Structure formats: C-alpha cells, structure tokens
Amino acid sequence: MSTSVELSNVTRQFGEVIAVNDVSIHIQEGEFFSMLGPSGSGKTTCLRLIAGFEQANQGRILIHGQEAAHLPPYQRDVNTVFQDYALFPHMTIEENVAYGLMVKGVPKPERKARTQEALDMVSLSSYGKRTPAQLSGGQRQRVALARALVNRPRVLLLDEPLGALDQQLREQMQTELKSLQRQLGITFIFVTHDQNEALSMSDRVAVFNRGKIEQVDTAKALYNAPKTRFVAEFVGSTNIIAEQLALRLTESARTFSIRPEHIQLDPVQMNPSTTSHPDRLSVQGTISEILYHGASTRFNVTLDTGEQLSAQHTNALADRPLNLSTRVSLSWLPSAMVQLDGAKS
Ligand code: ATP
DSSP, rough: OOOOEEEEEEEEETTEEEEEEEEEEEETTTOEEEEESSTSSSSHHHHHHTTTTTOOOOOEEEEETETTTTTOOOGSSSEEEEEEOOOOTTHHHHHHHHHHHHHHHHHHHHHHHHHHHHHHHHHHHHGTTOGGSSSSSSHHHHHHHHHHHTTTTSSEEEEEEETSSSHHHHHHHHHHHHHHHHHOEEEEEEEEEEEHHHHHOOEEEEEEEEEEEEEOOOHHHHHHHHHHHHHHHHHSSEEEHHHHHHHHSSSOOOOOOGGGGGOOEEEEOOOOHHHOTTEEEEEEEEEEEEEEOEEEEEEEEETTTOOEEEEEEEETTTTTOOOOEEEEEEEGGGGGGGEOSSSSO
C-alpha cells in the first residue's frame, strides 16, 4: 500500500503557542485515519497544514510523494469538508455542488454529470433544486460532502463534520460516511474530539495532546494497549493503578491502567474464594457510588487503603443486588493491567 499523506517532524507555531509540535505521521492510501484529541490539541491545525491553509514553520509534508510546501490549496489533490458546511444560502443544492467545477472552468455538460454523480453518492439526487434552508442538518452535511466529492479528490479532509448534528443523526451519518469511504476507496482524514466516533469509524487513530501525538494505532490497540496515561484516560474510561498500589499488588513500582470491565466485583461474604484465587490479584473495599447506564452499571469502590477503583458490569435481568456501602472484593487477571510509559500519578 502506498503512502497518501506524510508529515515529517512538522511544527506550526502561532507566536508563543506551538499548535503542532514535531509531528510525524504516515497515512496510507485508502485509509480512514482520524485525528483525535481535546480542544486546542492541534488537530485542526494539522488538517489545515495538509490542506494548505497553513504553512509549517518546520518539517515536510508530502502528498502522494510530492512535496506540498509550495503548493497552494487548489493544487493539492485534497478537499476539505468543514464543520459549518459553508454552503452558499442563495444557491440551489446543484449550484452549490457544481460551484467548484465552475470556478475551475469545467465545461457545463461534464459539470452537470459530475454534480449528479456526487449527489447520487450522498443519496440526495432528488434534492438538487432546493436551497440549503430547505434541507435538514444531516442533508446539509451531505451536500457539503458532495461538494468535496465532486472534485474526485484522492484525499478527503473532514474537520469535525458531524459536530453540529444531534446524537441519533450523528450515528447514522457515521455509518454512512464509513460505507461511502469503503465504497469510494479514497483516503479520509477525519478530525474529531469524540473518542467513540474515532474508534468506531477509523482504521487508525492518532491521539493528540498539546500539539504532540501520543500514539497512533488501531482503535483496538488504543483501547487495549494504551501507551500513556493520557491515551488510557482519553480513549474510554479507565482506572490508573498508581505506583504505591502497584507496588503492593505486583511488587513493581510502575503505573498501570486497567479498564473497569476487566475488574470483577463480588460481595465479600458471598464469594470468599475469589479473593484467594491464585491467578487473580485482588483488593477489598466498599461501594461508594453506583451509576446505572442501562446496558451496564458502574460501581465506584473505595479501597481499604484509600484509593478509588471502578468496576463496570454488564447488566443481566437477574442481577444480584449490590448496594451502596456493600463490602466487596475486586479482582482481576494480571494480564488486564497495562503498563504505561513515563506516567507519573
Ligand atoms: P478544537 O477541537 O477546539 O478545534 P484543535 O485540537 O483542532 O481544537 P487547533 O485549532 O489546531 O486545536 O489549535 C491548537 C492551538 O493553536 C490552540 O491553542 C489554538 O488557540 C492555537 N491556534 C490555532 N490557530 C491559531 C491562529 N490562527 N492564531 C493563533 N493561535 C492559533
């Protein structure tokens, strides 16, 4: 597989702020690649550098092997879909989609055919004569997508494209975007601060923190084998086993992450055997909070030694009752503990 977009040691500074700090990424052709991170972590700046709306202070950007530094946005084989759609309100949907082709001087018959093709791709072929105000939010988002696809780019850059949609529509559009990407086979570079969105759609995800990339991996690897405390906490929720507790449990003064669903929770009096199971590590404590989530329940437990741990259990119809202040044993397999790099608790 060939490289679609490559960033090598790219830095972008705005005055004192280092928005993107020595970032290197290789994005493969046809990949669904997400840039995930909290607000201000540099993901939009990174996307804008690829699009050509920003220039790097240092480092190289290659698009399909070609040095991009001196190419203006319109000469790069990429197109951007923005969060606010940026549709022209006075133009029809067809005119909005055809606009870029008109500016490029594409002859009218070809313009018409390609506009229709792009509207077909996003299932809006019968909406061409409407104006943006006559469409729903999800439909407007699809027009923005068609407007980028009409240029037949090899790379589509998407900046929080689903941010303005309500949850249900957002999930529906996630499925549609994913299947469109698979069908077209073009590279998608997708910016989001929503970890579920990134995990469910992407082939690989880059996790940004303060202008740097903490980890680039598949969704499964990020979740099951986070390398840093930041990734463990930002991608899903987790328990951090700090050095002191780790030392007592494993005789190793390192920091670990363990996902709440990997911790088994049993009332102490009902199942004393769990605590003495040779394969499992265990601690005891008292339930301090119960958070019901429908499909699962989260139990926050205060350990006898003062630390807090959370266990998450899938709810079944005939669950045993576990109440606040119940004495419990928490146990897990040592393999569920993931050691984190350089994390200080
Ligand atoms: P969000 O999810 O809020 O869009 P982000 O991760 O995309 O955040 P960026 O927009 O890339 O983050 O911003 C990274 C940092 O660079 C922030 O501190 C931001 O304030 C700063 N920044 C971005 N653009 C500019 C600019 N044109 N001038 C000055 N500072 C900027």
